[in-house]
Amino acid sequence: MILVLGGSGxxxxxxxxxKIKEISEEKNxxxxxxxxxxxxxxxxxxxxxxxxxxxxxxxxxTVEQSEDIxxxxxxxxxxxxxxALLECMSNLAANEMFKDGKVVSEEDVVNKISAEISEIDxxxxxxxxxxxxxxxxxxxxxxxxxxxIRALGKINSFLAxxxxxxxxxxxxxxxxxxxxxxxxxxx
Numbered sequence: 001m002i003l004v005l006g007g008s009g010x011x012x013x014x015x016x017x018x019k020i021k022e023i024s025e026e027k028n029x030x031x032x033x034x035x036x037x038x039x040x041x042x043x044x045x046x047x048x049x050x051x052x053x054x055x056x057x058x059x060x061x062t063v064e065q066s067e068d069i070x071x072x073x074x075x076x077x078x079x080x081x082x083x084a085l086l087e088c089m090s091n092l093a094a095n096e097m098f099k100d101g102k103v104v105s106e107e108d109v110v111n112k113i114s115a116e117i118s119e120i121d122x123x124x125x126x127x128x129x130x131x132x133x134x135x136x137x138x139x140x141x142x143x144x145x146x147x148x149i150r151a152l153g154k155i156n157s158f159l160a161x162x163x164x165x166x167x168x169x170x171x172x173x174x175x176x177x178x179x180x181x182x183x184x185x186x187x
Contacts, residue, residue: 006169032084036091038066070116079123089131106151
C-alpha cells in the first residue's frame with residue numbers, strides 16, 4: 001500500500017496517478033480508480049465530470065463507491081492481478097461520517113474504514129490511497145467538523161503505519177516520508 005498525502009492543489013492526485021500507472025505497467029496489472037466523491041449537486045457533478053475527463057484514455061476502470069468502500073471488491077476482477085487508486089480518503093471519511101442526515105461517531109468511522117481498507121489491501125496486488133492534509137489551516141471549527149478532522153487524522157495515521165510507502169506532496173513536489181524495505185523501514 002502507498003499513501004499519498006497533501007493539501008488542496010498540492011499535486012497529490014497527479015503524483016498518485018503516476019505512481020499507480022508505473023506500478024501497473026511494471027507488474028502488468030489491471031488499473032482501477034476507486035472514486036469516492038458523492039454527488040449532491042451541480043458543483044460535485046462538475047468535479048466528477050472533470051475527473052472523468054482527466055482519467056479518460058489512461059487505462060483506468062472506474063468504480064464509483066462513495067461509502068462502504070469494501071464493496072468495490074465485487075467490481076474488481078482478479079484482485080491479485082489488479083491495482084487500485086483510491087481517490088480520496090477525505091471524501092470517503094466524510095461520506096461515512098455524515099450519512100442520512102445523521103452524524104456517525106468518530107470511533108465508528110475510523111474502525112469501519114480501517115477494517116475495510118485492510119481487507120481491500122489484502123485482496124489487491126497494489127493499492128494507492130490519496131488523502132488530504134486538512135490539519136494545518138489553524139481555523140477554529142465547530143465540534144462536528146473537529147470530530148471529522150480527528151477521524152481523518154486517525155485514519156491517515158493508521159494508513160501511514162500500514163503503508164509500505166508514504167509520500168507528501170508540497171507545491172507539486174513529492175516527498176518520500178516512509179519507505180519499507182525487506183529488512184527495515186527508512187524514514
